[in-house]
Amino acid sequence: MSAAGASILPFLRAMPAAAQGSDTLVVVTGATINSLDLHRTGTSRASYQVGINCYDRLLTFGTKEAPGGGLSYDYTDVQPELAESWTESEDGLTLTFKLKSNATFWDGRKVTAADVKWSFDRAVSVGGFPTVQMKAGGLERPEQFIAEDDETFIIKLDRASKLTIPDLAVPVPYVINSVEALANATEEDPWALDYLHLTPAGSGAYKVARWTAGEQLVYERNDDWVGGPLPATKRVIIREVPSPATRRALIERGDVQVAFDIPDKDAAELAETLDVFSTPVENCIHCLCPNFAFEPFQDADVRKAIAYAIPYEDIFKAAAFERGLPMWGGEEEINDIAWPRKTQYYTDLDKAREHMAKSGYANGFEVPLSISLDLASWMEPTALLVQEALGKIGITVEIEKIPGANWRTAVLVEKRLPLHLENFGGWLNTPDYYFFWAYQDGHLFNSSNYRNEEIEELVNATLHMPMDDPEYAPKIKRMFEIALDELPRIPLYQPALNVATNGAEGYEFWFHRQLDVRVLKSV
Amino acid sequence: MLTDYPRLRAILLRVAQAIPVVIGVVVISFLLTRALPGDPAVYFAGVAADEASIEQVRITLGLDKSMAQQFVIYVGNLLQGDLGQSLSSGRPVATDLANRLPASLELTLTALLLAVVIAVPLGVLAATRPGTWVDHVCRVLVTAGVSLPTFFTGILLIYIFYYLLGIAPSPLGRLDFIYLDPDHVTGFYLIDAALMGDWETWRGAAKQLILPASTLALFTLAPIARMTRAAMLTALSSDFIRTARAAGLSSSLVLYRYAFRNALLPVVTTLGMVFSFALGANVLVEKVFAWPGIGSYAVEALVVSDYAAVQGFVLAMALLFVALNLLIDLLYTAIDPRIGFSSK
Numbered sequence: 001m002s003a004a005g006a007s008i009l010p011f012l013r014a015m016p017a018a019a020q021g022s023d024t025l026v027v028v029t030g031a032t033i034n035s036l037d038l039h040r041t042g043t044s045r046a047s048y049q050v051g052i053n054c055y056d057r058l059l060t061f062g063t064k065e066a067p068g069g070g071l072s073y074d075y076t077d078v079q080p081e082l083a084e085s086w087t088e089s090e091d092g093l094t095l096t097f098k099l100k101s102n103a104t105f106w107d108g109r110k111v112t113a114a115d116v117k118w119s120f121d122r123a124v125s126v127g128g129f130p131t132v133q134m135k136a137g138g139l140e141r142p143e144q145f146i147a148e149d150d151e152t153f154i155i156k157l158d159r160a161s162k163l164t165i166p167d168l169a170v171p172v173p174y175v176i177n178s179v180e181a182l183a184n185a186t187e188e189d190p191w192a193l194d195y196l197h198l199t200p201a202g203s204g205a206y207k208v209a210r211w212t213a214g215e216q217l218v219y220e221r222n223d224d225w226v227g228g229p230l231p232a233t234k235r236v237i238i239r240e241v242p243s244p245a246t247r248r249a250l251i252e253r254g255d256v257q258v259a260f261d262i263p264d265k266d267a268a269e270l271a272e273t274l275d276v277f278s279t280p281v282e283n284c285i286h287c288l289c290p291n292f293a294f295e296p297f298q299d300a301d302v303r304k305a306i307a308y309a310i311p312y313e314d315i316f317k318a319a320a321f322e323r324g325l326p327m328w329g330g331e332e333e334i335n336d337i338a339w340p341r342k343t344q345y346y347t348d349l350d351k352a353r354e355h356m357a358k359s360g361y362a363n364g365f366e367v368p369l370s371i372s373l374d375l376a377s378w379m380e381p382t383a384l385l386v387q388e389a390l391g392k393i394g395i396t397v398e399i400e401k402i403p404g405a406n407w408r409t410a411v412l413v414e415k416r417l418p419l420h421l422e423n424f425g426g427w428l429n430t431p432d433y434y435f436f437w438a439y440q441d442g443h444l445f446n447s448s449n450y451r452n453e454e455i456e457e458l459v460n461a462t463l464h465m466p467m468d469d470p471e472y473a474p475k476i477k478r479m480f481e482i483a484l485d486e487l488p489r490i491p492l493y494q495p496a497l498n499v500a501t502n503g504a505e506g507y508e509f510w511f512h513r514q515l516d517v518r519v520l521k522s523v
Numbered sequence: 524m525l526t527d528y529p530r531l532r533a534i535l536l537r538v539a540q541a542i543p544v545v546i547g548v549v550v551i552s553f554l555l556t557r558a559l560p561g562d563p564a565v566y567f568a569g570v571a572a573d574e575a576s577i578e579q580v581r582i583t584l585g586l587d588k589s590m591a592q593q594f595v596i597y598v599g600n601l602l603q604g605d606l607g608q609s610l611s612s613g614r615p616v617a618t619d620l621a622n623r624l625p626a627s628l629e630l631t632l633t634a635l636l637l638a639v640v641i642a643v644p645l646g647v648l649a650a651t652r653p654g655t656w657v658d659h660v661c662r663v664l665v666t667a668g669v670s671l672p673t674f675f676t677g678i679l680l681i682y683i684f685y686y687l688l689g690i691a692p693s694p695l696g697r698l699d700f701i702y703l704d705p706d707h708v709t710g711f712y713l714i715d716a717a718l719m720g721d722w723e724t725w726r727g728a729a730k731q732l733i734l735p736a737s738t739l740a741l742f743t744l745a746p747i748a749r750m751t752r753a754a755m756l757t758a759l760s761s762d763f764i765r766t767a768r769a770a771g772l773s774s775s776l777v778l779y780r781y782a783f784r785n786a787l788l789p790v791v792t793t794l795g796m797v798f799s800f801a802l803g804a805n806v807l808v809e810k811v812f813a814w815p816g817i818g819s820y821a822v823e824a825l826v827v828s829d830y831a832a833v834q835g836f837v838l839a840m841a842l843l844f845v846a847l848n849l850l851i852d853l854l855y856t857a858i859d860p861r862i863g864f865s866s867k
Contacts, residue, residue: 026700032823040565041580042610127579128568197613210705212621213612215696215815235699241524241813243679249686257695310820374826405561405828413565413577 023049023234025504025522027515028241028250033217037196039123039130040170048171049238051512053219055174055202056082056227058097058153058167063508067325068496070277071519072509075429077166081227082111082175082203083153090179091159103226105177105203113147115334118178120145120155122191130172136428137167138464161464163428170427171512177201205518215240219517232506232521257504257522260515263377267498269320278323278496279509283434284425285327285340286319286378286388287489293449294418296367301359307345308352309389316493319382324496337476339431340494343484352393364394370411370420373406379421411447422447423495427511431476432462439442441485447475448509450488456477502511537852541845545838549601552837553594556830563828567610584610597834606838611824619820623837625710627816629803630808631813632783633732634739635794642744643790647789650759661748668745673804677738677744677811684734692730694814698819702727735812742804743797750793754786761785767849787858795851799844 015277024418031046038051062077080086083097101109121142123130134140138161146154155451157164167173174198184195205227211314219236239256241247248266251259251274267276290297290306297303312328356362370387371379397419402410402508413415426433437443440459441451458479465472483489497513506519564581581587585596602605643705649661684691692699697712703725705715712728758764759782767777806818817836824832 028695032611034611040613041583042613044611074856127583128576183683212815213614213619213814214820216700217698239700239813241695242819243674243678243813246681246811246813249681250693253689253693260779282585345554403560404826405559405566409562409565419723479652 002376018397023522024237025233025235025258025517025520026237026239026256027260027517029249029260029515030237030240030242030244030247031261032214032240033211033238034213035197035441036200036211036471037193038174039126039191040128040193040197041128043129046514048512049176049517050200050208050217051171052204052510052512052514053236053517054200054204054208054290055172056103056204057169057174058083058086060228061166061169066277066279066364066509068278068280070279070507070509072279072282073511075166075282075511078169081169081393093157095155095157095164097150097155099151099153103152103203105180105226106222107177107180107201109177109179110150111175111203112150113153114150114266115178116153116175117147118143119176120173122176123173126191133172133411134167137161137164139167139173139429144321158462162430162466163433163464166428171514173522175203177203179501188410203227206236207323209235225247228518231518233517236406236483236517236520238515238517251500251502254502257502258507258515258520259500262498262500264319264323264496264498265502267323267496270500275500275501275505277499277507277509279496279499280325280496280513281425281513283339283427283429284423285424285489286382286421286495288382288492289420289422289489290447290487291415291418291420291448292451292488293415294367296361296365297418297448299359299361301355302485303357303363303490304345304516305352305355305393306395307343307487307490308348308355308392309393310345310490310492311347311385311389312345312492313347315382315385318385319378320493320495323498325494334477334480337431337473337480338474339434339480340491341468341480343491345490347389349389349392356393356395358384361394364396364502365420366398367398368400368417369434369436370400370402370417372404372407372411372421373401375421375423376401376406378495382421411446415447415449417447420447422489425511425512427512429511430467431479432459432465435459435461435479435483438489446488446489450486452482452486458482534849534853537849539594541849544845545841548838548841549598549834552834553597553655554827555837556833557590559631559833561827561828563610565832566827568861594727606835608834609824609835610829611827611832618830619832620817620835621710623815623817623820626814627802627809627818629711629713630732630735630739630807630814630816631798633736634743635798635801637736637740638747638797639794641740642747643751646748646790647755647778649748649752651758661752664741665745665748668741668743670698671741672807673738673742674697674811676741677735677808680738681811691734692727694734694812695731696760697731698724698727699731735808738808738811739801739804746788746793746797748760750801751786751790754789755782758782758828759787783843784858788855790856791851795847798847802843821839 032044033047035043035047036050038048053102058081059071060079060081062079063071063074064074066072080102082099084100086095086097088095099111099113107110124134124140124142135443138159144156148154180201181192181196185192205222205225207222208217209216209220217238221231221234244263244266246261247262250256267278288310290303293299308494316322316326327340327342329346330344332344369383371383383399387399390397411420411422424438427435436459438445439450439455440446441456458475462472462475497509499507501507503522504520505523506521508516508519510516528829564577564584564586568577569840590866609616643740645661647656651859677824680695685694704719705712705719705724708715713725716725716728764777764782767781780822805816806822808814809816809819821836822834
């Protein structure tokens, strides 16, 4: 514990501290867990943690040191969770999994391949988000999944893809106790969505002891878990506290051990007295996006002028409190395939003015810059700085604030915002997957209406290609080159996920940006 | 016969008058939720939804039907006591409201009680001793209460009493995590815990209430104190008080029996108003103290265009206010028998 923490020790009341003991951890978070079933329509992001902590997948990822301190999942290291081993056929079209023979559900029944099949069938059939995510790994139809015998599960693929194996380790394809679920299914609800919404039925490391929506969720350890090393903590209480100021007071006083997803400003200030982990979110970039459906932005010089006018450094300080990673001022030459990568742009108003003079809009123009009120904490300071900077090169910017409920529709579905701030982070951590969502024509996160024939071809070619294929790296480099020259998205910085701990250790960052409580232990 | 019970008849008449109000609320809340920005289908289809899955969600939610059809279905369900299913919580709206409304009411009523206990005597004192220090204290408190936003007061109280002094419990909602909720009878933790005879939990719940209720009380105190003071001043300067004094009645009798009783009417009216805006101000207090009440529920439902939840909330509030107004009307007749129902 830090010095400031120790100085308040005498004031700590006996009550909660003594009652907690070392086998209970308390976590506060600002987000609401609204369902215990990730597959349900309307399940919030915060609820994904139940899928991680209470259910097992066939596979999971290993652990590595995270940039910015602490631990992180390791995309390159796939580990078994419910599976004991797996093999790939020569053509890569058949995956065969051997299940752990001692894996049991909470009710004591053995986990069988039939449960895996039922769960996978469910994920590809219920529609919405789980179905889309399964499709990313080439998992689309129930016929692809075969329960050979109790401990052998087979997946048949239409084409070999490097995304399939990692896609089995994301939160979606979790294994449900199908016997218990089916006992509570009805004719109108064959996938037991109503039942599993309130009553998880899994084999995971923790069971849900208590859940009061909008208040708290209490995890209790499953001592028979075989998916990984047994968690050190017996009970973990997730308490919802909407106000960041209150969360901060609680963690500083040490009444709670983990404050999850705290604002950048609090993270920067608390880092002096507490353990704060600010892990740059992999495969995620905050961008300024000029929309190609609007004339000035079809002009390459206008886009470059904007890229040179942006006050990157100031934005990184004011919007991110320097949490995360800078995305500007890199080499123009592309030598590796790491993504996100620093762009070749930096703040240079002379260069910006040169490009403006060369463009068809030498006299400037007016444009609204749209931001979401839900994401105002980073978008608002960024927008103000961009507005000021673009004013200097003749572009008059008016900031337009859009209510959160309307934002997704406007920016991603209708793609009707001329100039806007946006962020996208892909769960599957490869550049081609990022480009598939954000740079291919018509795809959801391509909010700039960008279309480039070569990018289309390159993404299609690389999306399923193994990363060690000799053709892979050159194609990816070419993709970076085009995208960073044409600039349908102007990268600003890579954001961080901030977590403060006071009396807990073992925190690990995950791409799904939810708390994995299995690795936490109190100190 | 009803004519034999004028009071009962009057109450029934007042309830009947509320029916068009409730119908209006049903229609307007339905139309207004549809006018909300944002497409619930897009929102609930999730982060990586494509067009097909958005359409699928739209059909699941019944949003592909025409407005008129949706309204008929909604009213049909309503008549069967079904407020619909909240999308974000995945539960019947009626259940959500039943869980959360008592939390808000317990907080609001405690705050109101606290405010009345402080504000009414303060107002009376200030009116009887205009220009003295009591009057000044009253003025300062009233000004502070009106000008400090509730979230600021809330955070300030947490900072002083929890963070610096460590005498308040953690601002973690209705109960600290070491207690279990009392069995659900009324939903008011203080009442339910008392019914169970579980005084440990009762104390726990009461402790959690102190800071948020004080925050809200400070906010609601101002109008009550001001109104009491003004009403008392008016009453004290009126003819019948002068007559009473001239008749040699004792000053406390004059003050409490005649002046105060006459000053009560506008105070009760103010209480009704204060109750309604205290429920509104609740939203921010609930956020700061992680209070699982109806305010935060409604705001979250609004943000994601969760139609059924918003409609259910508006309807519940409308019924609450209708009931409250009825109660205030009845209180009027109890305070001042001259206000009869026959005149209405």
